[in-house]
Amino acid sequence: MPRLYGFEDQRLSRVRESERQATQEAVSRLLVGGQSRSAVISWMNAEGHRGTMGGAWNSTTFGRFLANPAIAGLERDPETGELRETGRPTLITRDEFEQLEALSGRKDGVPPARDDDFPYLFSEGLTECGSCHHPMTGHRSNAGTPSYRCENCGVRITAAALEDYVGENTLAELSRPGTREALEAAQEKMRVEAEALRQRIKALRASQDGLAEPYAEGQVTRKVLVAADEKISEKLKDARTRLRYVEQIVDAKLPIGDVEDLVRWWEHAPHASKRAVVGLLFDRVRVMPARARGVRGADDRVVLKWLSAEAA
Numbered sequence: 001m002p003r004l005y006g007f008e009d010q011r012l013s014r015v016r017e018s019e020r021q022a023t024q025e026a027v028s029r030l031l032v033g034g035q036s037r038s039a040v041i042s043w044m045n046a047e048g049h050r051g052t053m054g055g056a057w058n059s060t061t062f063g064r065f066l067a068n069p070a071i072a073g074l075e076r077d078p079e080t081g082e083l084r085e086t087g088r089p090t091l092i093t094r095d096e097f098e099q100l101e102a103l104s105g106r107k108d109g110v111p112p113a114r115d116d117d118f119p120y121l122f123s124e125g126l127t128e129c130g131s132c133h134h135p136m137t138g139h140r141s142n143a144g145t146p147s148y149r150c151e152n153c154g155v156r157i158t159a160a161a162l163e164d165y166v167g168e169n170t171l172a173e174l175s176r177p178g179t180r181e182a183l184e185a186a187q188e189k190m191r192v193e194a195e196a197l198r199q200r201i202k203a204l205r206a207s208q209d210g211l212a213e214p215y216a217e218g219q220v221t222r223k224v225l226v227a228a229d230e231k232i233s234e235k236l237k238d239a240r241t242r243l244r245y246v247e248q249i250v251d252a253k254l255p256i257g258d259v260e261d262l263v264r265w266w267e268h269a270p271h272a273s274k275r276a277v278v279g280l281l282f283d284r285v286r287v288m289p290a291r292a293r294g295v296r297g298a299d300d301r302v303v304l305k306w307l308s309a310e311a312a
């Protein structure tokens, strides 16, 4: 096993001063400077800091390093996940370590996971809040009912109401002649979009990587570097989110057969295929806020935005 970065030996009894300094600088860039992880990794690599195996840092190795409680003289209770002091030398303070955990959204060392086992059909990329246009995601209500919720403003609808309503409208569409051809054409369009998104992500990553050098050479200030990096990160996030959504639809198997088959097929279709068909028919499923307490009907709350004029 390689030694832990920042320490001279396996037993973590002595720190390596040059690596401790690099770690502290990296951590203060994250916590005080507000830099993104990728900006800090670029900085580490541009400065010539290398992992203990001699490799350049990447998001996996850097993330694992910062998630290791040993860098703050801590260890985790295997039962409860609670942090406790080991009395060994430290690279950063306990307070800094806990701030890093909060920053990465981890709790007790566990990365955030989807908190739900309900198979939400339309959670990713399709359903949006009619009030503030944020995406809605699957989330159980306090009473435990599977629901879709706007993380931004709290608009909520039960999964049963939304999925039944969208399902009925999808079925009505599938029973019309020519739908299968329209679906296939729409899927082809998305295939083209997926390729364009991949190119865009590649280009964005290249420009993000290109930021490190002018900074290392003192041509731009840290402020400029951080601002540019954040802008690119935001665009990258959007492009990746959209690509994940589009890929799900492109990769899904569409039903083969005549139009009558489509309707019968829907009832037993795999989740991914259902989601794809809906994603090929609708650009957005918009959920309006309930007008009054207790109003649960989807008919007057859900607006379906058709993807193509032909299908409308």
Ligand SMILES: [Zn+2]
Pocket (backbone or CB within 6 Å): 129, 130, 131, 132, 133, 134, 150, 151, 152, 153, 154, 155
């Ligand atoms: Zn909202």
